[in-house]
Amino acid sequence: MAPTAVAMAMFTACSPTKKEETSTGKPIKLVVVEPGHFHAALVQKQMYQDVDSVVHVYATDGPDVNAYLAAIERYNSRPENPTQWNEQVYKGADFIEKAIGDKSGNLVILAGNNQKKTDFIKRSVDAGLNVLADKPMAINPEGFELLKQAFASAKEKNVLLYDIMTERYEVTNALQRELAQSAAAFGELQKGTPKDPSIVKESVHHFYKFVSGQPLVRPQWFYDVEQQGEGIVDVTTHLIDMIQWAAFPETVINYESDVELGEVKRYPTKLTLDQFKASTKADSFPAYLTKDVKDGVLDVYANGEINYKLKGVHAKAVVIWNYQAPEGTGDTHYSIMKGSKANLIIRQGKEQNFKPVLYIEPVGNAADYEAQLAEAFKAAQDKFPGIELKKIAKGWEVVIPQKYDTGHEAHFAQVAEKYMGFLKEGKLPEWEVPNMLTKYYITTEALKKAQKK
Structure with a gap:
């Protein structure tokens, strides 16, 4: 997606005006x-113009579907901007057969057990249904092979398969991408080395957290x-996506010729039974986890x-999961893109009040860089009105108006809005499918390599 479209999406997701329909007019x-x-549930945190309020749900009976339905009920009953979803629920062991056989809708939403998800994706597109799936769409090499088949089937059936990449809608990510395309502000993307990669993205998450105030x-x-999948194939899908999206925007990437995998690592987060109980409300570890309990x-x-090379550029993606964030903090993100004129850095630590902030740090002491940056920044201001540059010791902070801080939960609706636009057009951008395949090739091959150590 072009940066201009990202900026527009910041506003349209909250108050859609266009009629949402598939390319068939339905x-x-x-x-x-x-x-x-x-x-x-977050996909349904808001209503969408002319998207049917009746939602057909197919699931096994149990706490998972009940938690989802409870969240929808909270959205329907909230005092401000309540939703009006009418959930029609089928519960049974044959839920996937019923969902495919009934064809009660034309867009399948998948966000759940990742071990089963790739199969559900394949069966849905085989039945001629569009699919919007939460990440990851594949968690191992076998799943990647099935995912390739699913994309081939989607093309044959003329339906759209897409994953929910919310981080493209975080404004600091969008601005980092925008500025990285400016020769005056950024220069050329450096190649880097295995020890000093040109692009680094690190994401810290927490098992115990609050969502929608609960x-x-x-x-x-x-x-x-x-x-669920290991961390190396789960959250890293966002990081790999961001690297591709920012470094090579709207460019087709071929995983067979453009990717070279380097060093990979994996290690566990250790949880006590009390922590497991607090997070799941279960009394004990289930039998299928005994293999992992010591x-x-x-x-x-x-x-x-x-660690890997993408089109000759050294990159690194790191994911860390802790149990709970310290008081007053939350999930964090760090990102750096190294250019010949400046580095573009997103930090989200204590100094930033745990909110992502974008910095521009010049390389060297080019006397005329400040003037070049000021001129180049005007193009970013045209696309993101209200942003400003603030001079600091090491360079500049990009000051971003509050209106762009829509929050992580709102990004799900923004992704859905964008995808619905693709449905209306009847196609995805040319680069999206090959780049999704590249992303999942990198994560699943990295897992295979890490597990051999």
Whole structure:
């Protein structure tokens, strides 16, 4: 997506005006399949113009679907801007067969158990249904092969398969991408080395957190890497996506010729039974987790690092999961892109009040750089009105108006809005599918390599 479209999406997601329909002219009707992750509900945190308010839900009976339905009820009953979703629910072991057979809608929303997700994707597109899936769409090499088949089937059936990449809608990410394309402000993207990569993205997450003002209850299976996926194939999908999206915007990337995998790492987060209980509300570790419990402590391989070359540029993606953020903090993100004239850095630590802030730090002492930056920054201001440069010791801070800080939860609606636009057009941008395949090739191959150590 071009940066201009990112800026526009900041506003349109909250108050859509265009008619949402598929390229066949049929209104969009949602089908939610086995919602096991809170992201399924976040897609429905707002209504969409002319998207049918009746949502058909197919799931096994249990706490996962009940948590999803409770979240929808909270959205429907909130005092300000309540939603009006009418959830029609089928619960049964044959839920996927019913969902495909009933064809009660034309857009399947998938956010749940990742062990099953790739199969659900394939079966949905085989049935001629569009699919908007939470990340990751594949968690191992076998899943990647099935995902390739799913994309081939989607092309044959003329339906659209897309994953929910919310980080493209975070304004500091969008501005970093915008400025990286400016020869005057950034120069040329450096190649870097394995020890000093040109692009680094690091994401820190927490198992115990609050979502929509409520303590998040994780499904027990979330802690089983065979069902959720290891960290190296889960959150890293966002980081790999950001690297591709920012460094090579709207460019087709071929995983067979443009990717060279380097060093990879994986290591566990250790959780006590009390921490597991607080997060899941379960009384004990389920039987399928006993393989990962040592001396009463659960090892969750949620942490990973991928070093690789993308079109000759050295990059690194790091994901870290802690149990709970310190008081007053939350998930954090660090990102650097190194140019010949300046480095573009996003920091989100204590100094930034745990809000992402974009910095421009010049390389060397070019006397005329400040004038070049000021001129180049005007183009960014045209696309993001109200942003300013603030001089600091090491360079400049990009001051961003509050109106752009829509929050992570709002990004799900922004992704959905963008995807619905693709449905209306009847196609994805040319680069999206090959780049999704590249992303999942990198994560699943990195997992295979890390597990051999």
